[in-house]
Amino acid sequence: HTSAEHDWFKESRTSRENPKQDWYIWRDGSGDAPPNNWHSVFGGSAWQWDDQRQQYYLHLFLKDQPDLNWRNPAVQEAVWETMRFWLDLGVDGFRLDVYNFYFKDAELRSNPKRRSFKGIFYKYASQHHHYDQDQPELYSTLAKMREIVDSYPGDRMLVGETSTLEDFRRAFSYYGDENKGLNLVFNFEILHSRWRARDFRKAIQHWQTCAPENSWPTWVLSNHDVKRHGSRYSRGSQIDLARAKVAATLLLTLKGAPFLYYGEEIGMLELALPHHMIQDPPGKKFWPFFKGRDGCRTPMQWCDEANAGFSDGIPWLPVHENFKQVNVSIAAADDSSLLQYYKRLIRLRCATPTLLTGVMHLIEKVPRNTLIFTRSEAGDELWIGLNFSHRKAIVQLNFPENLEIILATHHAEGATFSHGVMALEPDEAVICRKIK
Structure with a gap:
């Protein structure tokens, strides 16, 4: 998707006959109803009526994030041009957000309902998502992206985030034939593991069983969508330093590519925000059943000065109240800190070929x-x-x-x-x- 403020969308919505009229997915309704039964991931219908164009447009996430029409060759060429622009500037690659949503069923058929669904508020989970994601045309598109990235010198790469959590084999299939699709596919299973050895073992074994031969694993403990693992794994309100070091050792010694989320190296914790301070749209919509993702997105804690040294202005989200005790400045001066342990782990990993490729x-x-x-x-x-x-x-x-x-x-x-x-x-x- 793009922003609804993007020039492409602004032009597309002006009429049904402009040069970008089919750069997004526009449809007439079914009577007084939207074109089909698809739900937005963030709640409500995936279709938004537009008074200017007098049609519905598709948004599988926020209404301010209209979905591109990837079946339009002009859209694909525009994306390839954008990729080359950034690669020419020297970026090392791209993270593809929910790439398995790029293509939708050509006929926009309604999704079948889940018979066993008993949810109260999250209607998105009430459907089998056969037609609004994971379409077969995606494979050739990812292969083209890989071709573009590989045409540049150096180690350029693509890493993809998929919402396909239950079907490991499908998610891993996006490495492509002969690993000519994505370079890396995010594996979020250990991110959802409880603090039990058997849970982590199961996640590792899933990768070993389902991943394609010669694909490169990925490992993630925290990201911008889930509660920070410093809080998930602690036995109290403060960082559990011993557990945090065990988690860091796991992340940085498994075979594959470890992804670190900012602040985990100093033990940043989740911040509980009251409803009036929530910025995350799903948090606002689904409160109190789901309180949003803002708690893991608070400003980086650099020092004990105002706003933890993050900004002289007013930050979008408040700084965690523990910033005077938990910050980079303090951790850098303490040889026993979590930060220093991360540094030792990373130095060892970089200097030890066995930890890299063994x-x-x-x-x-x-x-x-x-x-x-x-x-x-x-x-x-x-x-x-x-x-x-x-x-x-x-x-x-x-x-x-x-x-x-x-x-x-x-x-x-x-x-x-x-x-x-x-x-x-x-x-x-x-x-x-x-x-x-």
Whole structure:
């Protein structure tokens, strides 16, 4: 979609005969009703009546975000031109927001209803979305985008965000034939995992089972649409530093591309906002059943000065009240801080080829609420141990070699676990190298 304030849409709505008249999806109604039964993701009908053009236009999100008509070759060429403009300026690539919504059914058929739907307020979930997303024409369009990106020098890339949460194989199919579609597809399963080793294990196994061969995984713990994991995983109102470090270790040692959300590296928390301060349209519409996404979008906390150093003006959203205690300035001066731990993890990852491209293997028989996996490449074998429990865990790995700790949240670096026995403290993360 574009904004309703975009020049393309302004021209398109002027008449049914202008040069951009079919750059968006316009239709007459069905009697006094919209053209079909499609719902907006953000509530209500996906169709908005326009007095100027005397037709309905489609918006699968906000009415201020009219959907482009991707079946129009002129629209596609305009998008290709826009991509080349930014690539010429030197951008490294693009994040494609809900790309699986680009194409709609050519006949705009109504979606079938879900028989088991028992929702009260979120009508979007009352339908099987067969006709308003995931259409087969999308594959060739993504391949064209990839062709454009690959035509530029350097490591340019495409990462796609899809709303297809229940069908992993469909989401991963957008890597395309021979991986000529998207470079990366966001995998949000661990973002929704509870603080249990078995939940994270299940998410990792889903990827290993469903992802195409040679596709590159992605891992996300927080983003702009969900509660910050610093709050999700904490046992109180303050950041749970031990758990935050375990989560960071998981994110940065799994095989694939880790995505960090601003502020997670200092332990920023979710901010609870009263109704009158909500800016997010779905939060306003669905309050109190859904209170919006503003709580994870508050200004970055740089220092303990006004507005946490984010702005001299009045920010769109308020700064979290803990900014005097939780900010970059304080964290940078504390060697034990979460920020410094993230830095050590990232330095280790960048300096260790095994963590970048090594084969990953989950260890099956381990104590309850622990997650153990290996990364191996060219004779180098790393063992990662994560204890999600508040109790100690003794992990029998059944080999005679010792393990040297190269980074840990509790144990000293350079210490060893003898004879393949990994002794994890409560809420501990360790990265070890097998000594041969």
